[in-house]
Each structure stands twice: as C-alpha cells, then as structure tokens.
Amino acid sequence: MSIQKLSPVLATTYENFPKGRFITLIVIRTTQSETIFRTEGSGESMCNEFVQAGVTNDNIIQRLVMTKRKQVAPERRYGREHLRAHDLLFTNIKDNSICSLNTNAPCEMCVDCFLYGFAAGGGGAQKSRIWTEDAFSILPATDVVGDRTINAIYENGTMRDEKGNASTALNTSEYIKPGVHFLDVVTLKDVTTDELRYIIGNILFTSRYGAVSSRVGRMENQILGIFGSITELPSSLELVQATYDALGEPLEHPLNINRVITATKQVITNWQNRRGVSVQLSDEELTNLISDVETHWSEAERDTFLKRLSQSYEPFRQVAPDKNKGKGKGKNKNTPVEVEN
Amino acid sequence: MSTIPFSQAKLIELNCLEPVFFASRELSDTYYTEGLLGNYALTYALGWVNSPYRLQGQATGRPTYKEDFQTIAQSCYILPASPIGRVTFRFERFNALSDAYWYTMTNNRVATAREDLPLQRQGKKPSSFRASNFPQTGRLRMIERGNKFQTLVFGNQQLPDYIRLGKFASKVKVNVLKEFPVTLLPPGEYQSQFYLNVADLPTQIEVFAFDLISIPPAPILKNLHFRGAAWQIGEMIVPAGLHYCGRENRNE
Ligand SMILES: [Zn+2]
Numbered sequence: 001m002s003i004q005k006l007s008p009v010l011a012t013t014y015e016n017f018p019k020g021r022f023i024t025l026i027v028i029r030t031t032q033s034e035t036i037f038r039t040e041g042s043g044e045s046m047c048n049e050f051v052q053a054g055v056t057n058d059n060i061i062q063r064l065v066m067t068k069r070k071q072v073a074p075e076r077r078y079g080r081e082h083l084r085a086h087d088l089l090f091t092n093i094k095d096n097s098i099c100s101l102n103t104n105a106p107c108e109m110c111v112d113c114f115l116y117g118f119a120a121g122g123g124g125a126q127k128s129r130i131w132t133e134d135a136f137s138i139l140p141a142t143d144v145v146g147d148r149t150i151n152a153i154y155e156n157g158t159m160r161d162e163k164g165n166a167s168t169a170l171n172t173s174e175y176i177k178p179g180v181h182f183l184d185v186v187t188l189k190d191v192t193t194d195e196l197r198y199i200i201g202n203i204l205f206t207s208r209y210g211a212v213s214s215r216v217g218r219m220e221n222q223i224l225g226i227f228g229s230i231t232e233l234p235s236s237l238e239l240v241q242a243t244y245d246a247l248g249e250p251l252e253h254p255l256n257i258n259r260v261i262t263a264t265k266q267v268i269t270n271w272q273n274r275r276g277v278s279v280q281l282s283d284e285e286l287t288n289l290i291s292d293v294e295t296h297w298s299e300a301e302r303d304t305f306l307k308r309l310s311q312s313y314e315p316f317r318q319v320a321p322d323k324n325k326g327k328g329k330g331k332n333k334n335t336p337v338e339v340e341n
Numbered sequence: 342m343s344t345i346p347f348s349q350a351k352l353i354e355l356n357c358l359e360p361v362f363f364a365s366r367e368l369s370d371t372y373y374t375e376g377l378l379g380n381y382a383l384t385y386a387l388g389w390v391n392s393p394y395r396l397q398g399q400a401t402g403r404p405t406y407k408e409d410f411q412t413i414a415q416s417c418y419i420l421p422a423s424p425i426g427r428v429t430f431r432f433e434r435f436n437a438l439s440d441a442y443w444y445t446m447t448n449n450r451v452a453t454a455r456e457d458l459p460l461q462r463q464g465k466k467p468s469s470f471r472a473s474n475f476p477q478t479g480r481l482r483m484i485e486r487g488n489k490f491q492t493l494v495f496g497n498q499q500l501p502d503y504i505r506l507g508k509f510a511s512k513v514k515v516n517v518l519k520e521f522p523v524t525l526l527p528p529g530e531y532q533s534q535f536y537l538n539v540a541d542l543p544t545q546i547e548v549f550a551f552d553l554i555s556i557p558p559a560p561i562l563k564n565l566h567f568r569g570a571a572w573q574i575g576e577m578i579v580p581a582g583l584h585y586c587g588r589e590n591r592n593e
Contacts, residue, residue, distance in 0.1 A: 016393045049486065068359070068509065069435075077440050095468050102437035102451050102477065117394075119475065124397045131510045134359050134486075190394075232503040235358040235512045237486075275502070316395075 002285035003193055003292055008278060009228030011190045014114060014313055019190050022276075024233045026225035026268055027184040027203060029066065029135060030257060032218035034148070034175040036211040037066055046174050048141040051237060054245035063240070064137035064144060066182050066209070072132050074209050075202040076101070076116050083110055086303055088310045109317045111310050115195055129191055130199060133236040135184035137176075138244060138260065143253045144180045148173055175216065179254035183240045183264060187232055194296075194309040201297045204290070224261060225268045226286060231276035242267040345523050345581075346415060347495035350574045352518045355422050355490040355504075359511035360431055360483040365556040370479035375556050376428030378490050378506065380421040380538050381406055384585075386504040386513075389413050404558060410585035417496030418583055421536040421561050425489040430482050437477040448472045493535065493574060495523065495583075519575070526571040531578050533565045543582035545569055 003010075009021045037047045046064060053059040080101070083089050089099040090107035099107035106118035108126070117128035137144055154161045188199060203221050210217040227233060234242075244251075246263040272280045281289060296305040355378060363382065365375040385392050390409040438444075441453040447461075450473040457467035494500065506513050530549075540559035546569030551562040570581035 016395050017391045018388075018394070020388070051487075073438065080440055097454065097469065100453055101440045124395065126395045128510070129394060131505060131512075133512055231501050232505075232512070235503070235514070237358055 002281060002288040003196070005281060005285060006196070006226070006228050006279055007193075009230075010196065011192045013192060014195075014316060015190065016316075020230050021190050022227075022229045022232060023188040023191065023196065024225075024227040024229065025186040025188070025200070025203070025223055026227075026239070026264065027135075027186055028222050028224055028257075028261065028264065029071075029182040029184055029209075030220050030222075031176055031178050031180045032207075032220050033178050034146070034216045035178075035180075035209065035219065036173075036175055036216060037064065037070055037209075038211060046141065046145050046176060048145075049136075051136065052241060053140075055238070055241045056245050061140040062142065063139075064141045064176060064180065064182070066135040066184075068132040068134055070209060071135065071184070072116070072128075072130065075206045076112055078206040079198060079202045080110075080112050082302065082306060083112060083310075086306045088306055109313065111195075111198060111306070111313070114313050114316070115191070115198065129189045129195075131187040131189065133185050133187075135182040135236050136240040138181050138183065138240055138247070138255065139251060139253055144177050145174050146177050148175055177253065181255060181257065181260050183236060183243060185233065185236045185239055192312065194305065194312065197293050197296045197305070198309055200290070200293045204293065205297065222261075223286065223290065224264050225271075226281045226289065227268075227271060227277055228279035229274075229277040231274075233271055233274065233277070239264070239267065345525050345572065347418065347523055349495075349497065349520055350523050350572075351494045351500070351520050352575070352577075353492060353494055353500065354425065354516045354518050355492070356514040356516065357484055357486055357488045357490075357511065358503075358514055359509075360433070360486050361488075361507045361511045361513065362481050362483040362509055363507050363556075370476070371432075371482060372476070372479060373482045374430070374484050374507075375554060376424050376430070376484065376488075377536055377554065377556075377561060378422035378492070379556065379558075379561070380419050380492070380541070381410075381558060382506060383419050383422065383492070383504075384410065384413075386506050387419070387498070387500065388504075389417060389498065406558065407586050414585045417494070417498050418541075418585065419494050420492045420579065420583070421538055422490035422492035423536040423563065425491050428488055429485045431485045433481045433483060435479060435481060437473075446478070449477050451477055491518070493577070493579070521575045521577075524573045525581060526573050526578070528568065528570050530566070530568050531571045531580075533567070533571075533579050534577060535563075535579055537562045537565055537579065537583070539588065541583050541585055541587050543569070543580055543584070543587055545582065546580050 006023060009023055011021060047067060048062050048064050050060050050062050053061045088110055090109040091098055092105035092107045095105055097105050099110050106113050108118060108124060113126060116130055117126040119125045160166055207219060208217045209219050243264045246266050271277060295301060361374065363374045364372050366373040384390060390413060437451050439451045439453045443455045444451050444453045447470045450471065452470045454469035457469045460467045461470050500515050500517060502515060504513050504515055505511065538559050539562060546567045549566040551565045554561040567580055571578050572581045
C-alpha cells in the first residue's frame with residue numbers, strides 16, 4: 001500500500017500544534033472548456049501577471065494566474081457536498097443553523113472546519129492545514145486567451161424587443177481557451193491518512209472552477225507527484241518556470257499534455273535531492289495511491305470512509321455531545337426562526 | 342551590556358512569490374498592508390515558536406507574544422524586514438460566497454436561509470439576516486508578487502528555504518545573503534538603517550529622531566538616530582540589546 005510509504009510524514013491523529021510534517025502534491029490543471037478567472041469582477045480582463053518565462057529563459061511574459069482562492073473554494077465545496085449528503089455537517093450553536101461557508105456560523109466541528117479552517121467572529125479560529133498557491137499557465141496569456149462577443153437575443157429571436165429597442169446585451173468578453181495547462185504545488189501540513197484521502201478526492205473530483213461555473217469552467221486535475229518532507233518545496237511559479245525551460249521549442253497552444261507531463265516529471269525528479277525531502281512516490285506508487293483514494297470515495301465505501309474521518313475528530317469536539325446530536329439536520333422545519341424587531 | 346547574546350547574524354532576503362496580505366490598517370471597506378514584514382509574524386513563520394492550528398477561549402482575544410517568545414529570546418532574534426527598493430502593491434476585491442444554491446447579500450452578511458426571506462420582506466429581522474461581525478466584502482491592498490525585503494537574523498538557527506506569511510499563507514522564499522560576526526560598539530551616537538520594533542528596543546538608549554510606521558501589534562521605527570551602545574553587523578548598525586518584548590519586560 002503506497003499510502004503507507006508516506007507514514008513518516010502523516011499524522012496519526014489531528015493535533016493542535018504543528019509538527020513539521022509536509023506533504024506536497026504536484027497538480028496539473030487543464031481547462032476542458034472555456035474558463036473565466038478574474039479578480040475584479042465582470043468586464044475586467046483575465047487574471048494575469050508579468051513573470052519571467054523560465055528559470056534560465058529570462059524573457060518576461062504575461063501568464064494567466066489561477067489564484068489560490070479560486071482553487072480552494074470549489075474544492076472545499078465539493079467535499080462539503082458529500083459531508084452534507086452523509087449527515088456530517090454539524091449544527092452551529094450560535095444560531096442553530098447548519099455549517100455554512102462564509103456566514104456567521106461555521107460549526108467548528110465538521111471535517112471541512114477541521115481541515116480547511118474557519119474564522120469565526122469572536123468564538124475561535126482554525127488555521128487551514130492546506131496551503132495552496134497561485135498557479136500559472138505554462139504558455140503566455142496572449143496565446144491562450146480568446147475573445148467572445150455575447151449577443152443576447154430576445155425571445156422573438158432578434159436583437160430587438162417587440163417595441164423595437166435594441167438589445168444592450170452586446171459585449172465582448174475574454175475567456176481562457178480549452179486545453180490550457182496550469183501547474184500547481186499544494187502543501188499539506190500535519191494531515192492524517194484519511195485527511196489526505198479526503199483532500200486528494202476533493203482535488204481529483206472537482207470539475208468546475210472560476211466565474212459562471214455552471215456554464216463554463218470545466219477543468220481536469222491530475223496529480224503528477226507526491227513528496228513527503230520536513231520543509232516546503234519550491235513554489236508553483238518556480239515549477240512552471242523550470243518546466244517551461246524543460247519543454248523546449250516549439251511552444252504553442254494547444255500543448256500536448258503528455259509532453260507537459262513528461263517535462264514536469266523531469267523537473268520534480270530533481271526535487272528528490274532537496275534538503276528535507278524524505279519520500280517521493282514512484283509512478284507506480286502514485287497510481288496505487290490514486291486508486292486507493294478512488295476506492296475510499298466509491299459509492300460502496302464513501303459513507304464508511306467519511307464517517308470514520310469525521311469520527312476521528314470526536315475527542316476535539318469540545319461542546320457537550322448532547323448539544324450536537326441534531327447534526328446533519330440543520331435548519332429543518334421544526335427549527336424556530338429567531339425574530340427580532 | 343558587556344556581553345552579546347548572539348555572536349553572529351545573517352543578512353537575509355525575503356522574496357514574495359505570492360501577493361502578501363496583513364491587515365495593517367483599515368479605511369472604509371479597504372484593508373491595507375503596510376510595506377514591511379513585521380518581526381513577530383516572521384518569528385512564527387520561521388517556525389521558531391509554534392502557534393496552534395485552533396485558537397480557542399482566551400487565545401482568540403489576546404495574542405501570546407510574550408509567553409511564546411520567552412522560550413527563544415536568548416537564542417535568536419529577527420528584525421522587521423524592510424523593503425529593498427520601493428514596495429509595489431496590488432488591489433484585489435474579495436466577496437464571501439456561500440455554498441448554498443440560494444443566497445443573498447444583506448448588511449455585510451451572506452444570508453442563506455431562504456425560508457427567512459418572507460419575514461425579512463415584512464420588515465422583520467430574522468437572525469440569519471443579521472449583520473456579520475467580520476467583513477464579507479471589500480478590497481485588499483496587498484504587497485505585490487516579486488517584492489523583496491531584507492532583514493537581519495541573530496543567532497545560529499537554520500533557516501527554511503520557504504516560509505508562509507500573512508492571512509492567506511503566501512509563499513515567500515528565504516535567501517541567506519551573507520553571514521557576519523556581531524561586534525559591540527561603545528555608547529555613542531548612531532544611526533540605524535534597519536526597521537526596528539518599538540517593543541523590542543532596549544530601554545537604555547536615548548532616541549533623537551525616527552520615522553514611525555504605525556501598525557499592529559507594535560509600531561515600527563525607521564531611520565533611528567540614537568545614543569547608546571550598538572551592535573555592528575558588517576557595515577550595518579542597530580541598537581545593542583534588542584530583545585523580544587524587551588521594553589515591556591524591563592518596565593515591569
Ligand atoms: Zn463545519
């Protein structure tokens with residue numbers, strides 16, 4: 001079992017104080033449809049930045065950026081959907097509502113709260129043990145961004161309504177083309193075996209990112225490498241730059257994914273010799289670990305797996321258990337709504 | 342002040358691989374990061390002292406710098422990091438988003454209880470629509486990616502290659518530029534080029550002039566002109582006897 005090879009850097013149980021156990025996931029994220037990543041709302045251009053092209057190639061190019069918040073939000077949501085489905089979100093004592101992101105009411109007890117953290121006003125706070133990084137496109141933004149004209153037609157099938165007024169919904173907007181690769185480094189601190197399975201599942205099974213994600217933003221994530229260490233490994237930016245150098249010419253969109261994977265793996269092989277690295281999974285071990293994760297998330301085992309993970313935090317749930325027996329029910333019809341005038 | 346607790350110091354460079362955010366200042370709905378890296382934040386980031394993953398009870402209302410740093414104050418110290426060149430910033434908008442299919446932005450609150458909406462329309466205030474006590478929307482001024490800072494590390498600690506800083510655990514690369522012995526200079530008039538934490542200054546020095554950067558948890562001084570003993574590190578000078586929460590301890 002390959003997951004056992006990581007045991008020197010896995011925690012046996014959740015602990016409140018850090019212990020210098022790092023697991024690094026190397027992720028390639030590939031757009032499968034048009035995708036939109038903006039930081040300033042609609043009408044703004046795609047999120048991009050001028051950075052050096054490679055480590056040795058010192059040309060300055062504009063790269064697309066998938067910010068850390070754009071990655072972690074949908075991945076947490078994915079996990080939370082299943083926690084909700086398996087009745088593993090807890091009811092918050094403050095206003096008796098079920099655990100919810102970004103409201104006043106994190107439950108402070110569910111798997112998501114323990115792993116991804118929360119900041120409650122006043123009550124307490126939990127730091128995330130999942131450190132994401134801004135991910136960069138390999139190719140320059142100019143090569144992988146397209147323009148689309150949106151013209152919203154009326155129900156009569158024309159650009160004018162029945163009174164003859166022209167539609168104002170005519171706009172051009174930018175989008176990221178399908179087949180664009182982002183390279184990413186995800187760092188996990190002091191996680192347990194089941195937490196690792198949960199996090200990897202969230203990354204592998206999340207398929208939509210960015211703005212208006214019900215219509216666009218399909219993305220496929222693959223894990224190319226897993227390291228165990230006592231320190232942090234290089235950044236996403238350094239990874240994308242080293243890979244850019246390793247790819248060689250010609251570089252044009254769409255890049256063949258196998259060529260990208262080969263170049264990335266070639267780069268991270270050197271990381272094995274870095275200070276503090278104790279484990280690197282081989283390709284075969286990585287494949288085994290991924291299928292281990294898929295088994296735990298499968299229809300047959302998911303309920304057992306998620307409940308066992310949730311159960312592992314039981315000693316740390318400080319509020320008397322009888323107050324939380326209503327877990328998973330949330331705001332049902334019998335919950336009185338508190339009203340103030 | 343005849344002995345020097347630290348025989349050597351390292352000049353290090355901190356390279357921001359990601360935008361860095363600290364809530365140094367708040368103006369309306371904009372949260373500003375000042376153009377420096379505080380030494381208390383650096384001390385935690387370097388892993389010299391542990392801070393728990395979950396803060397509960399008293400710890401949420403009061404930081405524990407004094408208790409935390411007491412254990413390491415004799416073996417190491419780091420100055421606040423000052424920018425190399427001019428600091429550049431970027432602005433980003435943030436919006437809290439819910440995981441519900443239906444949600445609405447109320448008075449600084451993302452409300453998700455759809456069943457409370459009719460009550461709210463009748464002018465009543467269901468608790469799920471009450472304002473949030475932490476920001477749900479606004480703008481962040483962050484130190485932009487690519488900014489570089491420098492600072493002095495006293496003591497023999499081995500330094501990590503990368504650290505995480507600020508609210509979003511932004512990745513920062515640590516480069517050791519040079520190592521120096523620390524020598525003690527007799528009391529005299531000196532000027533320090535480094536940023537200094539007010540709370541860590543020795544009480545024995547006489548201060549003539551400085552620029553003040555007012556940030557939490559303690560203000561930072563720059564261009565300090567002082568009289569007193571000094572440490573010399575290469576060509577650089579700082580007041581002798583810098584010590585975590587040094588000013589506070591001696592006032593007791
Ligand atoms: Zn929760």
